[in-house]
Amino acid sequence: MRVTFLGTGTSTGVPVIGCDCDVCKSDDPKNRRGRVSVMLTWDDNNVVIDTGPDFREQMLRHDVKHIEAVLYTHSHADHLHGLDDLRMFCFRRGGPIPAYADPATFERIRRVFDYTFQTKTEGGGTAKLELEQMNGSFELLGRTIVPMIVMHGSLPVTAFRVGDFAYCTDCNGVPDETMQALEGVDVLVLDALREKPHSTHFSIDEAVAVARKIGARQTYFVHMTHDVDHATVNDALPDGVELAYDGLQIDV
Ligand SMILES: [Zn+2]
Ligand SMILES: [Zn+2]
Ligand SMILES: [Zn+2]
Incomplete structure (x- = not known):
């Protein structure tokens, strides 16, 4: 299975609008982070986890021609609000795209994107899920x-395991049950917001500690803010842990 990191940034994206900090003004392409998402590819099937506001650009960047399914982690805008751009994939396949969500995310999608579930739409049509x-x-x-469930402050977020790969975005707590479900994972993707602690995301140090506890051969951090300069922070990480960056592809 191939994993494509479509976006590795926090909710604002990096650079942040109007910010003149060194990371936002950096020439390093690894300091440009779209809203967090990955695409899993096997047997010519493309499955995306979340459809954030940068979804369209991410699909163009990787010249994606078809999407077979969408997995949703939770309903925050940075994970959801590119949903409308699934429409080209729906038009092309001539039908709806299977999508999976936990009950709270299911309800939110049905409410916010109610028009996509109406049978009749006038004009250009909508994405169909x-x-x-x-x-x-x-x-x-x-x-x-x-x-699997991880905790994002008090909000349960869905993490996913597929074979020896696991994706745990937006979290600052991993319940025991999920720890058990992560046993033996080879490649782990984990939320690591920035160095300073935060109430709903792991800091870099916290994420390193959790990555050690889970013990994957390789861990990639995502959902970083503009406080994280790729080269500086990545160099300081222990063996087996690194920062992901937009466009990174790995085979697992
Ligand atoms: Zn997020
Ligand atoms: Zn900045
Ligand atoms: Zn979130």
Whole structure:
């Protein structure tokens, strides 16, 4: 399975609008971070985790021609609000795209994007989702998707395990049950916002400690703010832990 890091930035994206800090003004392309998302590819199937506000640019950058399914982690705008740009993929496949969400995210999508679930729309049409509520592990395109809960402040967020790969964005707590479900994972993606602590995201130090505890062979951090200069912070990370960056592709 190939993992493409579509975006690795926090909710504002990096650079931040109007900011003149060194990271925002940096020439290093690794300091340009779209809103966080990954694409998983196997057997010519493309599955995206979340559709944030940079989804359209991310699809163009990687010349993605089709999407077979969408997995949603939670309903925050930086993970959801590119949903409308699924429409080209719906038009091309001539039908709705299967999408999976926990009950709270399911409700929010049905409410915020109510027009996409109406049968009749006048004019250009809308994205169409075949939206399902997740209830435990499920089979998708020949693989088993294991949803797990991580805590994002008081909000439960869905993390996903697919084989030896796990994706845990937007969290500052990993419940014991999820720790067990992560056992033996080879490649882990984990939220690491910035050096300074935060009430709903792991800081870099906290994320390093959790990554050690989970013990994946390789851990990649995502959801970084403009406080994180890629080269400086990445160099200081221990072996087996590194910052992801937009466009990074790995095979797992
Ligand atoms: Zn987020
Ligand atoms: Zn900045
Ligand atoms: Zn969030």
